[in-house]
Amino acid sequence: MMNLINENLKKKTSLVLDGAMATELEKYGVDTSSNLWSATALMNNPDAVKKVHQSYFQAGADVAITNTYQANVEKFQELGLSIAESEELIILAVKLAVEAKNDFYGKLTQPERDQRAQHPLVAGSVGPYGAYLADGSEYTGDYELKHDEYKKFHQQRMTLMAKAGVDLFAFETQPNFEETKALVDLLKTEFPEYSAWITFSIKDPEHLCDGTSLAQAVSYFENEPQISAIGINCASMDIVLDTLEVISLNTTKPIIIYPNNGDTYNPETKTWVTNPHAQTFAELAPKWLEAGARIIGGCCRTTPNDIKQVADTI
Template structure:
């Protein structure tokens, strides 16, 4: 991640770049995490050739350790619905996430990316768990299904209320969604209260997922750059990309925001 004055730029999709480098990730239960075990050099190569040169114009980039939803472990696509939380307590969710959070903090990451969280209950559990590590910072980012609701069905506006007053969260927001959902969600949430550190948004490229043909309907333009200034004006202080976004998309996003700042 690199900082452009008022906005921190978040990098794009790791798995997309690993596939571009020739790794076959489809059908693997661990997906891109498999490379951590079988080909760690590929992970290093992607960051060395793309992330650092594009984001680190000055100083070193921040390193965020990712904590995704419990449902991804179940390997039944429930991370997209969050329906597992209906049979779990917050304490059970915290117990599951605690070892990973501890490991990432011990490894020395700069902050924790609590991301693609489908439900309000899991989001609250993660924020509560973070309090056990009072010297650590994080962001909390929900996955969403439409212009009002996160994936499990709670209103985004309600789901963020618990988190926006946390002193440990550098940002609260959403990721892994179509870009055109971002502005309506932020606009509604802004009617109440913005998070202390601002919103974080890093949607997908705008392509749609088809289980039979994989990704399709690629936009003709860079959706991140197209909406970036609008998101910034709505209070987004951290902006980047999720699935199918490329280093070129992130570079154009950065240039768009830099040009906007120079005009002010």
């Protein structure tokens, strides 16, 4: 197994992740209000997905995250698609990201290429079981399956993404400690050639959403060689520094963070309220780097402009 995150960090001190998918898709007229969220676009506007990936590479991203966070075969079947059609959509999500990467990097001059990461990457997004439930429980972790049930739920999507050409997996917005243990077990037993990062969904700088101590969760995966980075995503920008302090005390792995943009989300109404006083990525990224973050991007409501601010900082 080649740890491509670490390979990149040998040549470049920090890496830039992409930003929000749904926020940008809405600018192309995609309705993301269904239970499938941004995965809806795989069915009705795949070109928009590719354009979003390209816009983030142009902004300076080294890593694209596939539009599969909420995409899974069971959910597509509920909409009346066959198993084969559902599987094709997950494969398509990966192909769109890979094509966007290859198109963008193929046009760079050598001096431009030398400024970028040695290995531009496509990370296969593996959202939690709570995202499949589409009831906001990725923000609470309030659900419970047996260890093997978690593995069975995630295996099909990960197999499809591996087949389609992801470079690594992103176990992201993970609120439930037991689920992350099952994911890492699945990674070891079924995907030994792949690495993954884990980013937790947290309720405060010291706890996962399910109440587990963040310090305990981070240190638990410290000696897993297939876990290439560890951190948080989908958190408020203003708690990142306090959270970095907790994480850096409990791991020697590269720390990865991609918070939301400062707006406030209401899971009941599935709507966002703009925060005109939010700090910018240009203001915060230098502080995050100083506090130990090595991989920085954006989650909900972030745009290519935010990612450009991160890239310029780095």
